[in-house]
Each structure stands twice: as structure tokens, then as C-alpha cells.
Amino acid sequence: MNETKGGVDFTLEPAxxxxxxxxxxxxxxxxxxVIVETEAYDTTDPASHxxxxxxxxNAVMFGPPGHAYVYRSYGIHWCVNVTCGKRAGxxxxxxxxxxxxxxxxxERRGLAPLRxxxxxxxxLCQALAISIAHNGADLEKPPFAINPRETAPDIIVGPRIGxxxxxxxxxxxxxKGSRFLSKPFPRA
DNA sequence: CTATTGATGTTCT
DNA sequence: GAACATCAATAGA
Numbered sequence: 001m002n003e004t005k006g007g008v009d010f011t012l013e014p015a016x017x018x019x020x021x022x023x024x025x026x027x028x029x030x031x032x033x034v035i036v037e038t039e040a041y042d043t044t045d046p047a048s049h050x051x052x053x054x055x056x057x058n059a060v061m062f063g064p065p066g067h068a069y070v071y072r073s074y075g076i077h078w079c080v081n082v083t084c085g086k087r088a089g090x091x092x093x094x095x096x097x098x099x100x101x102x103x104x105x106x107e108r109r110g111l112a113p114l115r116x117x118x119x120x121x122x123x124l125c126q127a128l129a130i131s132i133a134h135n136g137a138d139l140e141k142p143p144f145a146i147n148p149r150e151t152a153p154d155i156i157v158g159p160r161i162g163x164x165x166x167x168x169x170x171x172x173x174x175x176k177g178s179r180f181l182s183k184p185f186p187r188a
Numbered sequence: 189c190t191a192t193t194g195a196t197g198t199t200c201t
Numbered sequence: 202g203a204a205c206a207t208c209a210a211t212a213g214a
Binding site: 052055056057071072073074075076077184 | 189195196197198199200
């Protein structure tokens with residue numbers, strides 16, 4: 001509704017928010033860029049961390065929308081979600097197109113080529129210095145900011161990556177033609 | 189380009 | 202003890 005004044009409506013359900021976030025700008029301490037890839041995780045989705053109810057790890061998902069749910073992936077990486085919807089929904093941020101603080105991100109990522117700076121949930125968190133310390137943080141307040149897109153881009157949809165349940169659900173969203181995706185989308 | 193595999197630590201059963 | 206919303210390096214086409 002009121003998509004005025006630099007606000008994204010985080011009460012939208014995950015699939016809708018995931019689509020709307022494509023083209024929005026994510027910043028952490030003025031470092032970041034344009035979101036080009038997301039995935040939706042609904043509370044009714046067996047692949048969602050919230051599917052089996054609240055645990056210490058996923059408690060943030062059951063809190064207010066618009067906050068960061070950060071978890072450790074494969075023991076090595078961080079992944080960040082935006083909580084959303086009426087109950088325990090989330091949108092996984094998978095890739096951004098670097099536009100602000102590129103030199104800082106390049107140092108954090110160890111001289112990675114521009115195209116791979118933020119192409120993937122683990123890489124994105126490393127480049128933006130997001131960690132468990134930010135779990136539960138309000139993404140609408142400093143040091144974070146999410147600015148809505150101004151015009152709707154062409155969006156491509158496909159199955160999600162790296163999951164073993166509900167693998168056929170088309171809940172991965174990407175900016176069509178972007179060179180900064182974590183993986184190509186199947187042909188459309 | 190695709191496919192495969194090892195590294196790594198936390199969470200949950 | 203098993204599973205895991207990943208990455209980087211490697212080999213091959």
C-alpha cells in the first residue's frame with residue numbers, strides 16, 4: 001500500500017516481498033548495492049527453517065517483519081534473510097549488484113572479481129560484513145537501509161537452490177539478464 | 189560451461 | 202550422529 005517515503009512493505013507474504021525486493025537497494029554502513037536475487041520461505045513450506053516451529057535459532061522469524069534473520073550455513077558462511085509476512089516468513093537475500101563501497105567489499109572478499117563479490121548468500125554477507133551479531137537487527141534503521149526500487153524491472157522466476165525439500169516450488173526470483181546472479185536461471 | 193568434492197561448525201533428533 | 206537455504210578449487214568437455 002503506502003509505498004511512499006522510502007518504505008518497503010514487509011508485511012507482504014514471502015513470495016510477494018521476494019519479487020518486490022528485486023531492484024531495491026540494500027546498504028550496510030553505506031556499503032552495498034541493488035538486490036538482484038532472492039528466495040521466498042513461507043511458514044507452510046517444508047524447506048523453511050520455521051516449518052517445524054520456533055527454536056532458539058529461528059526465533060527472529062517469529063518476531064516482527066523487516067528484521068534480519070542471520071544463520072550459519074555449512075559451518076562456514078553467514079546467510080541473511082528479511083523477516084516478513086503475518087507469521088514466520090522470510091526472504092533470503094542471495095545476490096546484489098555492487099554499487100556502493102566496492103573497494104571495501106573487494107578487500108573483505110580478498111580480491112574477488114567484481115562479478116563474484118556478492119553473487120551468493122555467503123559471499124553477500126562477507127562483502128557487507130553481516131554476521132550473527134546482526135541477527136534480529138531492524139533493516140529499516142541504521143546501520144542498515146533498504147530503499148525501494150523506483151520502476152519495476154523484468155523479473156525471472158525459477159526453483160530455489162541448494163535445498164532438498166519442496167524443490168519444485170518456483171520461489172527463486174532474479175533480475176532478468178543480470179550478470180551478478182549466484183547461478184544462471186533455467187531458460188524462460 | 190557443467191560436475192564433483194572437501195572444508196567447516198551449529199542445530200536438531 | 203546426521204543434516205545442512207555454501208564456496209572454492211579442480212577436472213573435463
